[in-house]
Structures are given as C-alpha cells and as structure tokens.
Amino acid sequence: MVLFRSLVKRASDTTGSRHAAPWHYARHHSTGKSNFVRIVEVGPRDGLQNESRPIPPPIKAELINRLGQAGLRNIEAGSFVSPKWVPQLAGTAEVLSLIDPIPNTHLSVLVPNSKGLDEVFRVLSASVSPDSAAKPPPPVTEVAIFTAATDAFSRANTNVSVSESLTRLEPVARAALAKGLRVRGYVSVIVTCPYSGRVDPRRVRDVSRELIQMGCYEVSLGDTTGTGTPASVRTVLEEVCKEIDPSRLAGHFHDTNGTALANIFTALDLGLRSFDASVGGLGGCPYSPGATGNVATEDVVYALAGESFYGDIGEPPKWDFGPISLPLLAETGAWISETLGRENTSRAGRAYLARKRREQQLAEKAQTRAKL
Numbered sequence: 001m002v003l004f005r006s007l008v009k010r011a012s013d014t015t016g017s018r019h020a021a022p023w024h025y026a027r028h029h030s031t032g033k034s035n036f037v038r039i040v041e042v043g044p045r046d047g048l049q050n051e052s053r054p055i056p057p058p059i060k061a062e063l064i065n066r067l068g069q070a071g072l073r074n075i076e077a078g079s080f081v082s083p084k085w086v087p088q089l090a091g092t093a094e095v096l097s098l099i100d101p102i103p104n105t106h107l108s109v110l111v112p113n114s115k116g117l118d119e120v121f122r123v124l125s126a127s128v129s130p131d132s133a134a135k136p137p138p139p140v141t142e143v144a145i146f147t148a149a150t151d152a153f154s155r156a157n158t159n160v161s162v163s164e165s166l167t168r169l170e171p172v173a174r175a176a177l178a179k180g181l182r183v184r185g186y187v188s189v190i191v192t193c194p195y196s197g198r199v200d201p202r203r204v205r206d207v208s209r210e211l212i213q214m215g216c217y218e219v220s221l222g223d224t225t226g227t228g229t230p231a232s233v234r235t236v237l238e239e240v241c242k243e244i245d246p247s248r249l250a251g252h253f254h255d256t257n258g259t260a261l262a263n264i265f266t267a268l269d270l271g272l273r274s275f276d277a278s279v280g281g282l283g284g285c286p287y288s289p290g291a292t293g294n295v296a297t298e299d300v301v302y303a304l305a306g307e308s309f310y311g312d313i314g315e316p317p318k319w320d321f322g323p324i325s326l327p328l329l330a331e332t333g334a335w336i337s338e339t340l341g342r343e344n345t346s347r348a349g350r351a352y353l354a355r356k357r358r359e360q361q362l363a364e365k366a367q368t369r370a371k372l
C-alpha cells in the first residue's frame with residue numbers, strides 16, 4: 001500500500017493528473033509546437049520477445065541498466081504474458097528484481113489480461129513486504145495494454161477479437177489506475193495486417209478512442225508489419241487526430257522497409273512528439289511474420305538531434321531528448337547485438353563506433369610516431 005501511494009504521488013508529481021500526458025512540452029515561441037520528443041525504449045520487451053534463443057535474466061537486466069545509464073527515461077522492461085505464447089519473455093519478475101534503481105525513469109511492463117496485472121501487483125507488493133524490507137521495489141510505474149485494429153491480428157496475438165480484447169482490458173486499466181500506475185495503450189497493425197491486408201484508418205481511430213476512454217494517457221500506434229510509408233502513415237494519423245489530440249499519441253514504427261524514420265518525420269509534422277524505438281533495432285512481433293525490429297533508438301536520436309524542424313522561423317529549435325547519450329546508446333546497441341549474436345541494424349550506432357575506432361587508430365599511430 002505504501003508503495004502504491006508513493007507511485008500515485010510519483011505519477012501525479014509529473015502529470016498533474018493521472019490521465020494527462022506525463023511530461024511537459026517546451027513550446028516553440030513562433031509555432032506553439034513542442035520541440036521535446038519523448039522516446040520510449042522498447043528494446044527489452046519488443047526487442048527481445050522475438051529472439052530465437054533463451055536470454056538469461058541477468059543479460060536482460062544489464063540491457064535495462066545500460067539503457068538507463070545512456071539516459072533513456074522511459075523503458076519498457078518486459079511483459080507478463082503467457083509463457084506458452086511468448087516463451088522469451090518468461091522471467092520478467094526476475095529481471096525486475098535484478099535491475100539497478102534508475103532515477104527519474106518510468107519503467108513499464110506489458111500485460112494482456114488481469115492475470116498479468118496481478119503478477120505485476122505481486123511483484124511490486126513482494127518487494128515492499130517486511131521480509132524483504134531491505135530491497136527497494138522495482139521502479140515500475142506503468143503498464144502497457146495492447147490490442148489491434150483487426151480481428152485477425154488480435155486473434156493471432158491474444159486469441160480474442162478486438163472487441164473482446166477491449167472488454168478484457170477495461171478492468172485491467174481500471175485496476176492499474178486505482179493502484180496509481182500509469183496505463184499506456186497499443187494499437188497494432190495500423191497500416192497493414194499480415195492476415196487480413198490493408199487496414200481501414202477508421203478502425204484505428206475507433207480503437208484508439210476506446211483506449212483513451214479507458215484511461216490510457218497515451219496510445220502508441222503500431223505499424224507492426226513495417227509496411228507504412230509517409231503517405232499511408234499520414235492518412236492513418238490524420239484520421240486518428242480527428243478525435244484524439246496528437247499529444248496523446250505515439251508512433252511505433254517497425255523498420256522492415258526502411259521507412260520508419262520517414263514515418264517519424266511525418267508524425268512530427270502532424271504534432272506527435274512521442275516515439276517508440278529499440279536499441280540496435282532489436283526485435284519484431286512473434287505474430288507478424290517477416291517484420292523486422294523497431295526503428296533503432298540510436299537512429300532516431302541521431303536524425304532528430306539538432307534538427308531545425310521548423311525551418312527558418314526565428315532561432316531554429318533543437319530537438320530535445322533530455323539526457324540521452326548517443327555514444328552510450330551506440331555502445332549498448334553493439335553490446336546487446338554481439339551478446340545475442342545478431343546484426344546491429346542501427347546505422348547511426350555503427351557509424352559512431354566506426355568513427356571512434358578510426359579516431360583511436362589515428363591516436364595510436366600518432367603516439368607511435370611520437371615515440372620514434
């Protein structure tokens with residue numbers, strides 16, 4: 001109970017209200033639009049759920065610790081879903097018990113139903129029981145609930161139709177909010193469904209509205225297959241923004257066809273300021289065959305840092321990410337890719353490390369010459 005009170009306080013410290021967006025926008029003086037871009041790191045969850053080999057909890061915990069050290073302030077740490085459906089994410093409770101405290105950071109976990117939420121409560125309560133008084137609670141402040149824009153995908157992913165999934169999620173959201181947790185919603189397959197093809201943007205709008213009405217502070221719109229282009233993403237977002245303010249929406253773009261960054265810029269143009277990304281471009285969804293990982297966090301940071309998005313109106317604003325360090329992110333992307341034996345798909349991360357190696361070689365040559 002003590003923990004839940006402190007969670008309510010922590011949430012309201014930053015939100016002012018449980019349902020409001022939990023960060024403050026710095027407004028650009030001429031356009032009134034914000035320059036602050038929130039990055040939600042989904043590598044430890046979306047990234048790792050698609051790996052073929054089991055990943056030991058200490059590796060997952062180290063990934064989260066490194067991401068925290070790199071300055072990420074919103075990290076999706078894992079999920080409490082059925083291990084029969086996604087065996088890779090079994091062990092999230094152990095992962096949470098192994099991570100270091102990360103100040104000012106929101107950790108979230110994905111839950112599909114009440115059973116998953118009960119597991120979150122159990123983990124949080126266990127760590128404040130008198131028996132474990134010495135152990136601080138894992139800093140989970142948020143749960144993510146998820147559904148889809150098509151029945152076919154929803155059934156493949158969670159065994160129920162969209163409307164059944166919304167019915168199942170409503171009490172989950174209510175219970176999480178009652179305990180002071182923030183709730184974020186996902187809508188998958190906003191552009192194309194791998195089972196039923198092209199998606200009607202009005203479906204995306206309607207499902208997003210339902211999630212907002214349940215109390216989600218933000219809905220993350222997932223181009224799960226990574227087939228979206230700036231044109232198709234614009235069509236969907238324009239439809240959703242008819243009913244939902246862009247400050248309550250996030251973009252979640254898989255990079256299957258190399259369009260994720262272009263889609264992010266399209267979304268920025270429409271007023272979205274929150275994006276999911278995955279260090280090293282990890283991941284994919286087990287129920288979206290052929291789709292690759294999310295856009296790499298390093299690439300998003302590189303592409304937006306210093307970008308004068310509002311062109312020549314007065315002093316060009318710089319995108320602000322808070323404390324995120326590209327060098328530390330690049331090291332983390334390289335480390336996790338090597339650890340998993342997979343390709344690091346972050347172009348910006350690889351370019352940074354190659355430049356660093358070249359600089360080191362030049363410095364070594366200079367030292368050798370100086371000694372001669």
Ligand SMILES: CC(C)(COP(=O)([O-])OP(=O)([O-])OC[C@H]1O[C@@H](n2cnc3c(N)ncnc32)[C@H](O)[C@@H]1OP(=O)([O-])[O-])[C@@H](O)C(=O)NCCC(=O)NCCSC(=O)C[C@@](C)(O)CC(=O)[O-]
Nearest residue numbers: 080081082085086112115116157158159186188222224285
């Ligand atoms: C929703 C269910 C559980 C329905 O699965 P089901 O088989 O219909 O449900 P069930 O209630 O019959 O449960 C089956 C078994 O799982 C257990 N179970 C049931 N719930 C839980 C739980 N929470 N935690 C642990 N165990 C659970 C339950 O106890 C039972 O065990 P048994 O009695 O057979 O031994 C299942 O379909 C499921 O877990 N699906 C999750 C799939 C998933 O995680 N997909 C990836 C995440 S979504 C995503 O990646 C997209 C996103 C968000 O990134 C955005 C984008 O890119 O689009």
